[in-house]
């Protein structure tokens with residue numbers, strides 16, 4: 001059976017060649033940048049006043065010279081002004097261009113202004129005080145954002161600052177989510193005693209929503225002809241198919257054979273891990289990919305985070321290092337499988353700690369309510385002592 005690393009490696013051999021598209025600035029949040037972003041001018045673009053007050057030449061402050069005649073007023077948004085007489089001052093507002101001939105700003109709180117004369121009350125005034133010098137934070141032409149950056153609100157601020165009303169981002173894939181199983185009924189239905197409401201498809205759709213992907217939802221019955229008919233249409237109309245269920249050894253687990261009949265090239269079917277052993281991954285023509293996630297809700301969730309998300313990130317040319325956290329208690333796990341443990345994270349003395357949550361297995365969706373991450377324990381060992389650190393996947 002394939003190890004988790006090998007399975008992931010094989011999945012990453014099939015990235016989707018996402019095209020680029022331009023979107024309006026505000027629609028770029030949560031998307032992945034497909035262009036390099038450079039500063040179109042210095043950051044800040046001029047010597048910027050950082051306090052409301054008066055601008056003076058600092059060297060003019062002497063023991064007996066603390067009064068300055070006010071020459072005028074420089075609001076933010078007005079062109080640069082020049083101090084005509086170095087014994088004078090100009091009133092300046094936060095955000096204004098520092099007047100030429102001045103090199104210090106004394107805040108109003110440290111001045112007395114009376115009848116056009118400012119008296120500096122502050123003991124010391126040093127050259128450069130309360131001035132945000134041009135280009136301190138970035139020079140014109142400097143690369144501020146790299147391709148592959150996931151755009152967060154702060155990035156939107158930078159994009160706006162450099163004048164990008166349209167932003168080039170990677171186009172998102174069209175994704176179909178298919179749940180399977182005759183025991184499953186709609187959220188709005190009242191399940192009979194032998195039925196359950198479908199939750200996996202909604203959980204997956206919500207997770208994809210966090211990637212800005214609006215997936216289409218379908219449900220397939222445990223019936224191969226019907227499944228084939230539906231999946232033929234769905235795979236024609238979508239680039240990515242994520243199924244949940246019907247991939248194990250059951251007499252009604254028809255998904256692998258139905259997809260093979262539709263032309264899916266199986267890449268693998270089974271990974272040495274718990275949960276999520278019967279994971280299926282395959283490809284279709286035109287770079288289409290299929291993830292057959294095992295149906296137990298926690299398996300679906302784990303496989304989405306451990307395999308689908310890295311595939312999406314790699315396709316969007318994003319790289320990611322997995323952080324680690326230290327176990328707070330011993331874990332014994334004998335099978336030679338990679339073990340994904342739902343954990344709750346905390347911090348102590350600057351260290352991230354992982355405490356396993358109580359769970360009754362991969363069918364226990366409620367275990368995810370307490371957890372904030374998955375801790376991945378390698379297959380080679382069976383005893384994992386408290387204090388040892390392992391990679392975590394946040395969700």
Ligand SMILES: Nc1nc2c(c(=O)[nH]1)N[C@H]1C(S)=C(S)[C@@H](COP(=O)(O)OP(=O)(O)OC[C@H]3O[C@@H](n4cnc5c(N)ncnc54)[C@H](O)[C@@H]3O)O[C@H]1N2
Pocket residue numbers: 179180181183184196197198199200201244245246247248249250253275276277278293294295296297299362363
């Ligand atoms: N003989 C074997 N039996 C099983 C094996 C095995 O290796 N040999 N593997 C087990 C593992 S591990 C898992 S995980 C499950 C995976 O099974 P399937 O992918 O075939 O999924 P189903 O049989 O369709 O369903 C399993 C379970 O999950 C519930 N489910 C499915 N979809 C949803 C949904 N959308 N919302 C809520 N719940 C869902 C379903 O009702 C079942 O209870 O197989 C083991 N068996």
Ligand code: MOO
Pocket residue numbers: 273274275276277278294296299361362363
């Ligand atoms: O994916 Mo299964 O847990 O190993 O139920």
Ligand SMILES: [Mg+2]
Pocket residue numbers: 245246247248249250252253295
């Ligand atoms: Mg099954």
